[in-house]
Amino acid sequence: xxxxxxxxxxxxxxxxxxxxxxxxxxxxxxxxxxxxxxxxxxxxxxxxxxxxxxxxxxxxxxxxxxxxxxxxxxxxxxxxxxxxxxxxxxxxxxxxxxxxxxxxxxxxxxxxxxxxxxxxxxxxxxxxxxxxxxxxxxxxxxxxxxxxxxxxxxxxxxxxxxxxxxxxxxxxxxxxxxxxxxxxxxxxxxxxxxxxx
Amino acid sequence: xxxxxxxxxxxxxxxxxxxxxxxxxxxxxxxxxxxxxxxxxxxxxxxxxxxxxxxxxxxxxxxxxxxxxxxxxxxxxxxxxxxxxxxxxxxxxxxxxxxxxxxxxxxxxxxxxxxxxxxxxxxxxxxxxxxxxxxxxxxxxxxxxxxxxxxxxxxxxxxxxxxxxxxxxxxxxxxxxxxxxxxxxxxxxxxxxxxxx
Numbered sequence: 001x002x003x004x005x006x007x008x009x010x011x012x013x014x015x016x017x018x019x020x021x022x023x024x025x026x027x028x029x030x031x032x033x034x035x036x037x038x039x040x041x042x043x044x045x046x047x048x049x050x051x052x053x054x055x056x057x058x059x060x061x062x063x064x065x066x067x068x069x070x071x072x073x074x075x076x077x078x079x080x081x082x083x084x085x086x087x088x089x090x091x092x093x094x095x096x097x098x099x100x101x102x103x104x105x106x107x108x109x110x111x112x113x114x115x116x117x118x119x120x121x122x123x124x125x126x127x128x129x130x131x132x133x134x135x136x137x138x139x140x141x142x143x144x145x146x147x148x149x150x151x152x153x154x155x156x157x158x159x160x161x162x163x164x165x166x167x168x169x170x171x172x173x174x175x176x177x178x179x180x181x182x183x184x185x186x187x188x189x190x191x192x193x194x195x196x197x
Numbered sequence: 198x199x200x201x202x203x204x205x206x207x208x209x210x211x212x213x214x215x216x217x218x219x220x221x222x223x224x225x226x227x228x229x230x231x232x233x234x235x236x237x238x239x240x241x242x243x244x245x246x247x248x249x250x251x252x253x254x255x256x257x258x259x260x261x262x263x264x265x266x267x268x269x270x271x272x273x274x275x276x277x278x279x280x281x282x283x284x285x286x287x288x289x290x291x292x293x294x295x296x297x298x299x300x301x302x303x304x305x306x307x308x309x310x311x312x313x314x315x316x317x318x319x320x321x322x323x324x325x326x327x328x329x330x331x332x333x334x335x336x337x338x339x340x341x342x343x344x345x346x347x348x349x350x351x352x353x354x355x356x357x358x359x360x361x362x363x364x365x366x367x368x369x370x371x372x373x374x375x376x377x378x379x380x381x382x383x384x385x386x387x388x389x390x391x392x393x394x
Contacts, residue, residue, distance in 0.1 A: 005242075009243060
């Protein structure tokens with residue numbers, strides 16, 4: 001049905017997340033319609049990103065430099081570390097523009113089913129960092145799944161002897177409707193209630 | 198927020214149809230997570246497809262060879278040509294496995310607003326082909342938009358002196374509900390009614 005180079009392109013595009021046969025065909029035909037320069041630029045950006053982007057050796061966030069921009073930024077609070085599972089979470093938190101401290105990316109969550117224990121994650125380096133940098137607060141910002149909770153409790157337990165450990169709040173999302181919230185979320189929201197200022 | 202090579206990759210991916218900032222970020226992070234070989238294969242498939250895929254010189258369908266597989270296939274009916282606007286339509290018709298004739302891809306529809314007249318389309322070559330190949334039937338399979346209708350009428354008028362010209366049927370889609378069909382579709386379905394066998 002497809003001429004071979006087109007079939008191969010569609011096959012490759014289908015490996016991307018959320019891209020099925022129809023979307024892959026549409027993307028492939030779009031690439032063929034665009035200029036040579038556009039196709040070259042797309043291909044080059046893939047190879048360059050893969051070649052140049054690694055992990056920051058301090059916080060393990062994605063970085064093209066040995067130490068990432070956030071870690072190098074002198075204007076950021078140095079005594080607070082926000083611990084997240086993935087670089088994606090750093091990006092999400094940065095978008096809020098609320099947080100001015102540093103990060104530490106674990107690279108996943110503890111999941112014995114998938115053979116991921118603390119040794120597979122950047123936990124050891126976090127403990128070292130907290131001790132060396134005399135961190136005053138570690139904020140755990142890990143999604144509240146079963147594995148996430150396990151990770152939060154494990155990392156929290158490890159760090160408590162050395163520093164103040166907090167975790168982000170769980171409750172009703174902004175714009176969320178109390179009536180439609182699930183029971184666990186509501187229970188968490190009740191539990192995390194605060195006095196009105 | 199993004200390290201520069203990652204930012205460039207996201208920017209490039211956003212140029213694809215239906216890919217917004219969130220999807221582009223997800224695709225980019227997925228590419229970074231995959232192996233070097235996977236990223237190379239994706240980049241190579243883009244460049245190869247762009248370099249190798251051109252148009253069949255007979256029917257103007259996408260092809261890596263000077264003459265496409267459909268045109269070269271001796272088992273296909275040689276005296277029937279199905280005229281479509283785009284290579285996408287050839288692929289859609291081939292998926293039905295119902296049609297055994299040849300194709301001719303116009304490369305668009307007549308659209309004076311966009312400066313596309315018959316000269317910008319593969320119309321001249323179609324007329325020549327019909328005459329040279331002594332085509333017995335030309336089936337016009339062009340979407341029934343305003344521009345599509347104009348194109349159907351124009352091409353039909355050109356070819357009528359030389360061959361039998363038909364067009365595909367319009368009516369209620371299979372599984373469609375009469376109650377929810379728009380009036381134009383219903384009118385077309387009535388108009389195109391046939392006697393029960």
